[in-house]
Amino acid sequence: MDLYIGNKNYSSWSLRIWILLKHLGIEFTEQMVSVAGREYNPALKPIAGNARVPCLHDEGFQIWESIAIAEYLAERHPDLWPEDPRARARARSISAEMHAGFANLRRAMPMNLKFRLKGKQPDPVVQREIDRIIEIWTEARRDFATPEGPYLFGPFSIADAMYAPIVWRFHIYNVELPPLAADYRDAMLNHSAMREWHADALDETEAHANFDDIAKEYGGPR
Numbered sequence: 001m002d003l004y005i006g007n008k009n010y011s012s013w014s015l016r017i018w019i020l021l022k023h024l025g026i027e028f029t030e031q032m033v034s035v036a037g038r039e040y041n042p043a044l045k046p047i048a049g050n051a052r053v054p055c056l057h058d059e060g061f062q063i064w065e066s067i068a069i070a071e072y073l074a075e076r077h078p079d080l081w082p083e084d085p086r087a088r089a090r091a092r093s094i095s096a097e098m099h100a101g102f103a104n105l106r107r108a109m110p111m112n113l114k115f116r117l118k119g120k121q122p123d124p125v126v127q128r129e130i131d132r133i134i135e136i137w138t139e140a141r142r143d144f145a146t147p148e149g150p151y152l153f154g155p156f157s158i159a160d161a162m163y164a165p166i167v168w169r170f171h172i173y174n175v176e177l178p179p180l181a182a183d184y185r186d187a188m189l190n191h192s193a194m195r196e197w198h199a200d201a202l203d204e205t206e207a208h209a210n211f212d213d214i215a216k217e218y219g220g221p222r
Ligand SMILES: N[C@@H](CCC(=O)N[C@@H](CS)C(=O)NCC(=O)O)C(=O)O
Pocket: 006, 010, 011, 012, 013, 014, 034, 035, 036, 037, 038, 039, 040, 041, 051, 052, 053, 054, 064, 065, 066, 067, 099
């Protein structure tokens, strides 16, 4: 399989699928393209129907949109979703909520793994989305945690992959979290695939002002 991804420093959607493949230990070839937060990039059209990354090629067949790629992988690896039907339903609800939502937070706090910023009080709309994510993580850990792992539903699942870039955003922009959510963030930051992606991102040299200029707004480096 070939996975087309964007720059590791910036491409939050790419991270989701890359860590799922790493978690599964699947052999894949990584194909990196340059992304700059464009709404539409015609240069990507030959590699992805939606002209975006990530896009998985399985023997040349394209699967795009991160949640659809995750589902494609889950067909062969059902344990990417929790086993219990209610836990599985909840994992799907919150994954869909992530895929479709949190646009204000994603715009206000773009993923940029080279930053560790002082942070600031978010705007009310962004704060509302942060609060909702804290609620999602807290309820999942409270109601569905199992001894098999420190992740939202115990073992690592698609839901964790979907929220992985939010973990980075909270870390980068110094967002304060209550204890259960903070424990989950720390468990994710320690995941070997998250660390590997981060190390690769730090080695990248490509920079985009539209993502980098935001540092000033958040009080600069901490
Ligand atoms: N809904 C899509 C979003 C994918 C997306 O927005 N990808 C960005 C990179 S993170 C992209 O390809 N942008 C094109 C560009 O900036 O050139 C998904 O879930 O895969």
